Amino acid sequence: MGAGVVDGRDDGRQHRRLAAIARAASSVAEAGSLEVTLTSVAQAVFESTSLAAVQILVRADPDHELQVVGTAGFASDIAFGGSTGFMRRLAECRERGAALRMLEAMDTRQPVVVLHRKPALLADPAWAPMHELLGGPVWDSFASVPLLVRDRCVGAMNAFFAPGADPDADALAFLSAIAD
Numbered sequence: 001m002g003a004g005v006v007d008g009r010d011d012g013r014q015h016r017r018l019a020a021i022a023r024a025a026s027s028v029a030e031a032g033s034l035e036v037t038l039t040s041v042a043q044a045v046f047e048s049t050s051l052a053a054v055q056i057l058v059r060a061d062p063d064h065e066l067q068v069v070g071t072a073g074f075a076s077d078i079a080f081g082g083s084t085g086f087m088r089r090l091a092e093c094r095e096r097g098a099a100l101r102m103l104e105a106m107d108t109r110q111p112v113v114v115l116h117r118k119p120a121l122l123a124d125p126a127w128a129p130m131h132e133l134l135g136g137p138v139w140d141s142f143a144s145v146p147l148l149v150r151d152r153c154v155g156a157m158n159a160f161f162a163p164g165a166d167p168d169a170d171a172l173a174f175l176s177a178i179a180d
Helices: 009-028 034-047 086-095 101-108 117-123 127-132 169-179
Strands: 049-060 069-071 112-116 141-149 152-161
Touching: 034 069, 049 086, 049 112, 069 086, 069 141, 069 152, 086 127, 101 141, 101 152, 117 127, 117 141, 141 169, 152 169
Parallel strands: none
Antiparallel strands: 049 069, 049 152, 112 141, 141 152
16 A cells, blocks of 8 residues: 555544544635635645645636635645745746646546656746745645536645655545545
8 A cells, every 4th residue: 555645444534534624614614715614624634644735726617717725735825826926827837838737637527646746847847937836845746636516626626745655546535535
């Protein structure tokens, strides 16, 4: 078994994690703020796993750009487009031909896993606008799972895995359960 997010040998622990995340989301959802709710979900996922960082992006409809609305493990200005201009830089990477694998997850409604993504991004000139920001959390591999609401894809949850903790089937099942 790989060193993924969850240990499949302890189903009770996984159920407790899911319940804690559901409670956190439910308690803040009553406030009516999507940003607060998704930040709480990202934080709960981050705290209950061995992930290096979590990022939740949404879009109002397929014609609108993505917006980062929840993160954990990143500097807060990256999360919400502060002084780093995260979303502007991401758009520039896309214009240069960078593959945004989260869009693939959203289009296919299936998880996308990329092993050793960080070193590949750092070596790719299309990702040059993001190179400075990639030095944040220590991560290596990447998974993106679609956010589904009433059978409609409204965004993606990106999981950044610490070196040596590559995504496995249990990790993807856990992330997909949260994202659905």
